[in-house]
Amino acid sequence: MNKKKNRLLRAVLVLTAVIILVPALVIVLWSFTGKWPWPHIFPATWSLRTYEELIFGTSPLPGLLGSSILLASIVALLSTVIATMTARATEIYRVPGRQLIRYAEFLPMVVPGTVFAMGFQVTLIRAGLNDTMTGVVLVHLVCGLPYAYAIMTDMTAAVGDALEEQAQVLGASGTKAFLDVTLPQLVPGLLSSFSMSFIISYSQYFTTLLAGGGQVKTIALVLVPYIQSGDRALSSVYSVVFVGSALIVFAVFEKAVKRANRGMQQ
Numbered sequence: 001m002n003k004k005k006n007r008l009l010r011a012v013l014v015l016t017a018v019i020i021l022v023p024a025l026v027i028v029l030w031s032f033t034g035k036w037p038w039p040h041i042f043p044a045t046w047s048l049r050t051y052e053e054l055i056f057g058t059s060p061l062p063g064l065l066g067s068s069i070l071l072a073s074i075v076a077l078l079s080t081v082i083a084t085m086t087a088r089a090t091e092i093y094r095v096p097g098r099q100l101i102r103y104a105e106f107l108p109m110v111v112p113g114t115v116f117a118m119g120f121q122v123t124l125i126r127a128g129l130n131d132t133m134t135g136v137v138l139v140h141l142v143c144g145l146p147y148a149y150a151i152m153t154d155m156t157a158a159v160g161d162a163l164e165e166q167a168q169v170l171g172a173s174g175t176k177a178f179l180d181v182t183l184p185q186l187v188p189g190l191l192s193s194f195s196m197s198f199i200i201s202y203s204q205y206f207t208t209l210l211a212g213g214g215q216v217k218t219i220a221l222v223l224v225p226y227i228q229s230g231d232r233a234l235s236s237v238y239s240v241v242f243v244g245s246a247l248i249v250f251a252v253f254e255k256a257v258k259r260a261n262r263g264m265q266q
Contacts, residue, residue: 024243030236050237065245068218071133072201073249075140079197080190082141083148087156105149108142113206116142121210131213139211140204144197151196155189191257195250202246219245 030036034045054061086105090098108116120139121130129135159182167177205224208216219242226235 027236027239030232031240033233033236036232047233050233053234054237054241061241064217064219064222065241067216068202068220069245069249071136071140071216071218072198074137075144075201076194076198078137078141079144079148080152080193082145083152083193084156084186084190086149087152091153091156092161102153106146109146117207117210120207124211130211131215133212133216135211136208136216139207140201143204143207144200147196147200148193151193152186152189155186155192159185187257191254194253198249199246202242 029043031050032046032048033043034047034049036043086101089095090101095101117139120142124130124135124138127135129138161182163185164177164182167181168174172180202218203220204218205220208218208221212218212221214221219238223235223238223242226238229235
């Protein structure tokens with residue numbers, strides 16, 4: 001019975017890997033393609049035009065990656081911190097109106113994206129924050145915060161505060177008890193919240209376009225027009241960079257978190 005389950009699990013994993021990797025390989029192949037007419041199985045010609053455009057084009061790659069990663073990192077950090085504090089307020093301290101807070105957190109997921117973005121743009125214009133990095137951070141924060149809050153709510157409820165209270169009984173201050181006892185247990189949730197908020201911000205197009213007014217450049221802002229134009233080669237090379245850069249950021253962040261955990265345990 002166990003052998004059958006293991007085989008089924010392996011088959012599912014192999015199928016999942018194929019479903020993910022085959023389209024990714026096709027995108028990589030398209031990025032080197034000059035012409036690929038139907039019904040040819042392989043490209044008719046090869047070209048480095050897309051990579052020349054990527055490096056030397058109107059939107060240089062280093063600037064795009066820098067602004068995209070910086071923007072998404074700021075949004076992810078703010079989302080994780082706010083979500084953690086809000087989750088502790090509703091799950092540990094039981095603040096009045098916590099049901100209303102839970103409901104309000106998920107409103108951005110209920111309201112249609114176009115309606116939300118246009119309404120938020122009006123608010124930013126009145127506040128003088130339209131076409132600025134700050135305005136884009138705020139609109140991305142509202143988009144990513146519900147997901148971070150949902151993760152941290154479940155994580156905070158699972159961890160509880162029993163060990164933290166015991167540490168305070170033994171003489172630790174509230175801050176020290178949280179940092180030394182509770183925070184290490186919340187690390188998986190913090191990592192998940194950061195990752196989810198990062199990728200939501202990193203992939204935002206319409207909200208970035210409205211709030212940033214074209215002044216705040218991100219890789220998603222450049223990628224979508226290429227996809228809509230039908231230039232598969234250029235859209236593929238930007239897609240490769242988009243996915244690859246996000247994976248690299250996740251890998252670096254996860255490694256940093258593991259090092260921090262080891263430092264706390266020593």
